[in-house]
Amino acid sequence: MSTLFAHGxxxxxxxxxxxxxxAAGRVPVRTELPGLAPAWVIIGDEQARAALVDPRLGKDTTLVTATIRAQATAAGYPTPTWLSRMFNGLLFLDGPQHSEERRVLAGAFTARRVRELRPRIKDITARLLDNLHQAEESVVDLVQHVAGAVPLTVICELLGIPEPWRARFRELTLALMQDDPAINLPASDELGAFLVELVAGKRADADRGHQGADLTSALLDLDTERLVDILVLVFVAGHETTVNLIGNTMLALLRHPPLWRDAAQRPDLVAEMVEETLRWDAPVRTATHRVTLEPVVYGGVEIPAGELVMVSLEAANRDPDQWEDPTAFDPARHPRGHLAFGLGPHACLGASLGRAEAQIVMRQITARFPDATLAEPVMRLRRTVSSIMNGLTALPVALRPA
Ligand code: HEM
Incomplete structure (x- = not known):
């Protein structure tokens, strides 16, 4: 079996x-989701586009969790008794149930709400960068202090999560993103318990006539279990992805030093730099779990019914059939049509927010620190442990304030 997702x-x-x-021919790869179960991964742009809209690939939570258990047992893995709350929300529903849940969330998560957030994102970023200006150390981990911090603060403000809980929420998210149920289940329980408490507090406020302006308060008509499932998804999908996008964009520009300086001098170029990072170093490496409802053929290979299927967004975005010189990082190519935000019924609901955060952070940080350089050789940097998320554990940078 291949090791497409080897750790470390x-x-x-x-x-x-x-x-x-x-290069091996865009055939699905049989691989392991470390600690969870074996799965097939769809490779290639054309194949990924077909798979993401293929109704023969189901996402319903009952089906997906039963398949993970069956596949884990058959392959001799420890069988998870249940799976994390990430498997309960919108991402793991099909058909009308999914459309209904998506409608509920999209209604609360409007374009206007995102537009209104822009000035707030600018303030949050400016404040964090002020702290870096004043920091004693010349080398700073930009994942911890910037890429991790801005999206966390933004999503917590959007959902109305109190300040003292936020650092713990970030730790729990990192655990939740790991494939291994021994690691992600306790994190899921703790995050769920926090969110049940959050909802109870917001209900009590609303009952006293103090309805909050946050998204949680806007969804209080839902029963608590359903609301907590939505909140887990929005919290995790809404910030860990963006942490990765910001970290990966910083790294891409620092690996190509003239580009970091270009961004400092020409903020109008930043949107294309973020877009090219989405293509070249996709923050979500593979779409989430799907299951074959019947046998399907991809790249000439038949995948039987009842198998787990992941779609590689990374391979789609780097497919030479779709992109010229795909392994080169080149913002001037105007990278339209990448699959970093997925496609079809489950396409990302937060793409404009993710893009806005990354663009704001990159404009501000390059302007303040135009001479920043990597403080470690690229080969020493490490990815976070996850078969779905594609982020950095740390990004040590010598900032050299202007
Ligand atoms: C820049 C960062 C982001 C990237 C790369 C990204 C990527 C994705 C991808 C690939 C999917 C589809 C997964 C699949 O088909 O299995 C998805 C779904 C989703 N994303 Fe994002 N996302 C980002 C930011 C956000 C933000 C900021 C939010 C919300 C605040 C968000 C909320 C969601 C939700 C709710 C879904 C599920 C949609 C559904 O199942 O119908 N995402 N995202």
């Missing part, structure tokens, strides 16, 4: 594995 990777080894799978 340096920043480029996943790219290398997905690029090699493309």
């Amino acid at each position: 990777q340096n920043v480029d080894s996943a790219h290398t594995a997905h690029d090699a799978a493309l």
